[in-house]
Every structure is written in C-alpha cells, then in structure tokens.
Amino acid sequence: MDRWYWCDASLVSGEKVETSANGIRLYDGDKKTGYDDGHLVLTNQRMLWRHESKSTSLGLHLSLIVLIEEEAGGFTSSPKLVLHLSQPPHTQSAGPVASSPHSHIKLSFKHGGCSAFRQALQKAIGERQWESVNTSIPLASKGNQGRSAHTGILGIERAIQAKQKETNQNISRAFEDLKNLMGLAKDMVLLSRNISNKIREHSGEVSSDDTVQFRSYLLSLGIDDPVTRDTYGSANEYHHHLARELAKALEQSVEEAGGVMLLSEVYCRINRARGLELLSPEDVLNACQVMKKLALPLIMHTFESGVQVIQTATLDQKKVMEATMEVLNRHEMDGGVSAGDLARECGLPLLLARERLLQAEQCAEAVRDESSEGLRFYPNLFFSRA
C-alpha cells in the first residue's frame, strides 16, 4: 500500500488513458482498506484511483508492478486483481501509508470488468511506454511510423527485423513470467511439504481419507509431493510401464553387447530411441530398479563398487568368468591383464572390464599386481600351483 502516492488527476505529457473502471476498493496485502468505491483510471504510465467526492487521486506507477494475478469472485466476494509490487523509489512523493509489510496490493472490482482491466493493464505494462515518454515526443514516433511505411526490399527487411525484435521481446517476457511462476511453485512445494509433515505428525487425528484427499489435491496441482514420492517411489505405475518399454527396446542390444550394458549407455540409448520424449536419468534408474520385480528379460545389477548395469536375466555368470579367465590365462606369462587389456580383448566398456576383474579376484580366480605400471591381474597361481 505504501507504493501509492498522492497526486492530482491531471495527466502528464505523453500520458494517455487506456481504460477505467468504477467501484474499486483497494486492499493492502490481503487487508481491506477504507479506500472504497473509487474510480480507477489506467494510463500508459500509471494507475490513478480517486473517490468520487475527493479531489486528490492516488497514483501507482506501472513500473512497480511485477506480476498480476486474477482472483475469481464468489457469492460474497468480488473478483480481484492481485498486483505484486517491487520496492518504491526513494524519490517517490508521500502517500497515504508510509510503510507497509506487504509487497502486494489487491483491487476489488465490485461492478465487474476485472478481466478486461487486467488485459489492458498487462498490455500497458508490456509496452513500457513510461520508459520512452521522457525522451521521445509523439511527433517523433509519428516520423518512425512514416519511415517504416516505406516499401521495397528495405521496407520488407525492416518489417521482418521489427517483427523479430518483437518476438524476442515476447519470448523474454514469457520467460520472465515463467521465472515468477517457478518462484511461486517453490513456495507451493514448501507449503505442501509443511502440510504433509503436519499430517504425518498428527496422523492419529487426521483420518487416512483426509490424507488421500490432500494428496490428490496436490497431485491435481501438478506438484509432486516428496513424501508421496518416497511412498510410491519406484513402485509407481509410470515406472512399471517404463521398465517394460526399456526391456522391450533394449533386450536385443543388451544381448548383442554380451548380456551386460552400463546404465549410462542404457540411458543414452533409450533417449535416442525415444527421440523427443526424453527421460530423466532418475526415471530410467527407477524403472530399472523395478525390472526384477516385473520378471522382465532384463534386470539391473549393482556391483560392489556401485557401478550399475542392466543385464539379461539369463546371463550365465560362470560363462562370463570363464571368458575373463581365458584372457587372464593367455597373458599369465607376459605381464598380466589390466582392465584396459580386457576391455580391448572382449570388446567391453572399461568400467565393466574392471568389474569383471575385481569379481574374478573376489572369487579367488585372479590375483592383483599393483605397481608403478598400474593395476594388473594374473590368474591365481597361489592356488593352482601350490
């Protein structure tokens, strides 16, 4: 409310009236004020509010308006506009309220016209005419129009350029709105989290019906409540479907790759296959985690080191080990096998080759040799020769 300032109703140079509305009450934040039943004028620079009986007006500069929201009316309440405002400049003249804790005001439209006014307001803010009003006079803009009316290639090019500029502006403005929306969404998520925590704390007092209902509200808002995510987590229907799709799409490729594929490669391949409807790494991971439960031909396996792979459910570990040992035995006499060597000989990703060697070591089939030449592996002669 402290953004309003006293002024008279006369317009300054370059200012022109866009629209007006009657029966407007001002709110400071969500609080009603005594400024009721006034006449609201929108110019290309300001909003002016004046009570019928008074001679002075209240002014609000459009440059202070950050975001406009519309609040639908009900049986007992009129439709309202919520205006989120930025800090007023220090040079601003005195207003009815010296300082206010709220950074938004509301305009209540008793006699309707809320939406129309909002559109006009949005347009006025979008055009930002107050920026040019001090530098350019109406005559000059007329001259501009005259020039752009030139025909010929130059004229067309100019028109295209102007159009591009406008599009750019529109886009950046759209993103500005998006930013605001994101800011608000963050608050929303916080709020929902608070509420759901409360529900959990008082779970004795709130029936499970209430909880379910609340969750459905949140979901209908499109906000994924973290708590519900934990609850359903990997078990949710979406991931089941995704798991089936992954298995179907990748089964053959995994088999061709020797029965094992790194999760990172799975992620790349599935997204490549999908083209546009890209998946997040988290969704892929979640989907892979439920594969085992769904008895799909592919399952996820996590090595002790944390490396995660997708492998065919029928993969014979013994055969894999035999293949690894075959390579190890071949190089028993010429300096052992490093992960890189195995990767080259078996056509495996390096990470996977390393896992195979470590696995062989774990089964006491291979022994390690750590030296300045790096980590190499030999067949376990300690057992076989002793």
Added chain:
Amino acid sequence: MNEFQWPWQYSFPPFFTLQSNADVRKTQLDAWCALVISWGKSNNISQIDVAETSSLPVFKNPAISRALPANSIAVVLDELAKRGNLEWTDKTKRRGYLLWRSPAEWGQQIYTWAQSTSRLNNVCTLYEITQGDDTADQEFHCLDGDVLLKALRTLEVSGKAELMDFGDNQGVKFL
C-alpha cells in the same frame, strides 16, 4: 653354501602385492613366511632390523622390478611373529630375531653335538660352539650370539646344561 633357490612366487609379480581376497592372502603370507625363513636360513640371517628390510634382497626382485611395500613387509613380519618364527627384541618392534628354528630345537641340536663329541661334563666357550673348527659342519656354526644364548637357556631349564660367566667370556657346561 649353495646358491639360494628362489621359489616360483619370487618371480610372480602379484606376489609383491598383498592380496585383498582373504583366502588368497593367507596362502600368499604362507609363501612369504616360508620364503623369509628359508632365505634367512640359507644366508644365516638371524636378526632383522625393520628399518633395513626394504633393502633386503628377499623383499625385492629387481628382475621383474617388483618390491614388497614397507607396510606389506610389516604384515609379513607380524605374521612371522605370530607363527613364532620371529621374536621382537623390544616392544617398539624395530628389531627381531629371525628364528628359522626355535631356540629349543637349536638347544637340542647343540646338545646332540655335545653328546656325539663327548663334551658332556665339559665346559665349552660360546665362541667355541659357533666359531670353533669342530662345529664347522654343524648348522649352528656362525649362529647369532643372542639366539645361541636363548637356545642354551632352554637346555639349562631342562637341566641339560649350565651357563657360566667368566667375566669377559661366557661358557657352558653340558650335563
């Protein structure tokens, strides 16, 4: 003395890396203990100074450019100590006796020698036992003085010998 025959493990590079698999590691340590003992025996090494272990030929094989790292050497020495083949001279574990035979075994050997050369009831100096011409063909020839004393003490405890002190020289009387 014959040239020491290195076991096959000595030229197997993984031998010089302490294995992480518990079973393999146990087998590896067995091999290490056996190697250190047989090497000590062959080179008549009876004392090991931990600070110098890394320069001992047994712990490194330049032919395959491998050496057992210091902390792994410590593991091997600890294992030897656990098996009774190494006895630390003090609690800081800086030096230890490498006992490729236990003192009691040495004592028995010396006593058998004394019996066979009819030295019972006679007094021998310790120098005589380890350095004398009569023992040149014995295993305890050149035995470390401290280890010899330990061996003789075990004889003393079982009543087969009596240690004597001649001031600057020590002797033993076999009973």
